[in-house]
Amino acid sequence: MINVTVNNLPVEIEAGATVLDAIQLAGFNVPTLCHHPKLKPYGACRLCLVEVEGARKLQPSCVVPAADGMKIHTDTDKTRAARKFVLSMLFSERNHFCMYCQSTDGDCDLQQSAYREGMNHWPITPAYKPFYVDTSHPDFILDNNRCILCRRCIRTCGELVGNHTLSMEERGSATILIADHGLQLSESTCISCGNCVQICPTGALFDRRSAYQGRETDLVHTPSVCMDCSVGCHRVVKTRDNRLVRIDGDYDANFVQGMLCEKGRYTPVANKMERVQQPLIRRNGELIPVSWEEALSTFATQLKAHAGEEISTCIHGRQPAETLSAFRDFFKTEFEAGQVALCGQDESAAIALELAKEFGPFESKLEALDEADAAVVLGADLIKDYQVAGFMLQRKLSEEFVLIQMTKKPNKLGKNISRKLIMVGDNYADLLDVVAGSKAYESDSADARYGRMALEALAAAQHPVIVIGKWFARKENMDQLRRTIEFARSINAKVLIMKGNTNSFAGAIYGLDLRANYKAAPVAFYALGDGKACPKSLEAFKNSGYKIVQSSYFNEITADADLILPCKIWDEEEGHYLTTDGRLELNRQAITVHEQQRSVREVLMNLSEKSGLTLKADWQTELTDKISSIVLA
């Protein structure tokens, strides 16, 4: 610990902290623009200049380390004049006319900084030089005219996402932000995660759909959790007048630095699919709107007329735990349906449960990826299926990080990691033998040198982690999986099994069939919600007798269904999700819908009432009991 004074107030702070940390710890505030708590200090904007006694010049507090005995002053004539000068220069350089910009009036850090310094005009007339505007991207616009060159976006793209798409071109006042080596964003390596847009302090990178739809303070902020995959990123759902405006990552939640991927941020807002608005029954080939009462009676009659093997059911993993539990109770326990399946053909969650019976709690939290200095990824495409978990590995470019991967198909994980060994195929045993050293790594490919380096580095790694995905975590690989976990224990590696889609883990614990051998049946019910049916379940459903589907949208599954029930979507229903690493997260309702829209759970309750059944209310104990037996704290 070291001692400093900030504006004559003594504070004690850990060695290695910056002057800015000390200022904030002492309860003072200096304005910053390029600095962001999620990013490494950079020192680009010079707005945080402070006086340090004995120093020849003003010091940028965000990058200067605090030293013992330092006397810091944040609010002197000199610092105030410097801040005004910095802001005057920034405003003079480009088009910072607030009235043209959607980020005005509260949403712009540059404007706020000017207010803070009491600036009510620009002492230096702007240069009026036009800069490049990139409107090629479907989700956001890059307007270099509003850029202050703070590089928050570039640092986010590199440090946090690990994609390294954004960079700067030219020098001095001509500097502009570019993608790759000057490609349009739409043609670049950009993965449309939008994290750069969220972190931009001005209106240089802005969201197309939410632009001019209201200021931050006009929007209702609902902290929630993404339920597109089982990583469970925290996000803030922003609505206005009961309408979805934008989704942002939740910086406050401190999970994966508030990152989101395209599926979590843009896909739900861009969604243009046609909603099912009311129950529909097919009569003489035509869909006729009917009342809920009639639809539910038809449903109940079909269930009554058939029993056991004649009933085939399937539910999508995007449904909350409450619903999955009720679905199991209703169809498996009460009706003993022939099939109570979870869509997706991904049994990784069930395999994890199986392995936990033998090994006890053997898995780690996702944070293990952050700490890892070496990763072995077996049979998973983290970038495609669990993108933000992929960020946690691929952003380790600048560190001495090693990636060893066996993947069924080539994928984009680790494109910027130099020390890596990538094998394409599904002979996991082969790779394991190589990794464990029982077999020599023989390859004369161009990448062989990096592969050997990776293997050497894995042996020396302090925090190795082994990630197992759906192609490896299958029943037929049980022996190899056992060997993998034993190997992991021998090298003190942490293990993560990536479990299916959103709520697969909960589905597995409730005993739903995760890799069903789908069969057509005289009556079939598909609780699809706002998800997408997997090909196998779709085929079996289409070949069934009486086809009932509860779907939010018209799609291939509603195309020839006999009874279609509308369904609430993700932001219209509250519910719990069990993430791949056993965190029980709450997805909050952000939108209220009319009463024609019902959730799957509500429909199950309605049907229970009709059949005189009572579904048990407790869905949680089963989950919490199981989680501790599989995931280490």
Add this chain to the structure above:
Amino acid sequence: MAKPKVASDWLAGCAGCHMSFLDMDERIIELTKLVDLRATPITDLKEPDEEGVDVGILEGGISNSYNEEVAIKMRARCKYLVALGDCAVFGGVPAMRNFCGAEAALKRAYIETESTDESGKIPDDPELSTTTHVRPVSDVVKVDIFLPGCAPSADAIFYVLSELAQGRVPEVNDLTNKWH
């Protein structure tokens, strides 16, 4: 003591700031008890008194030689000059044309618009003022009080004028410093 005299005029703006001034509603009566409202674009008297006024208000930026003249005359005839609104303070919306130049802007407006036929031409009457780079008022004459906003709220305008009328310099605060 005589009431302080106030005169206003508009330059390259949209008149919105003057509308916002009127938006103070019945408080305008209160204001006239404090000040002697002289020439404004919305009253009969159009030019500030030759013997001078206490407060001059200018809305809009400087976009041509005529705006320059008006600004210089107002500055010469007032003790305190207020730049009212984002155009007067920063250049505002008309300053957008600085990015392409007046030539291109005139061509677009008088020749290239979808509703213009082949007879379209850029006005070139010698009596017309000369188009210039669009500038904030403070680039041409000294400004004493900046009141940004697009438009500044009626509350802000009322506050600034009533403070000036009572011999005080208005504060730069959340009310008076709101850019849009």
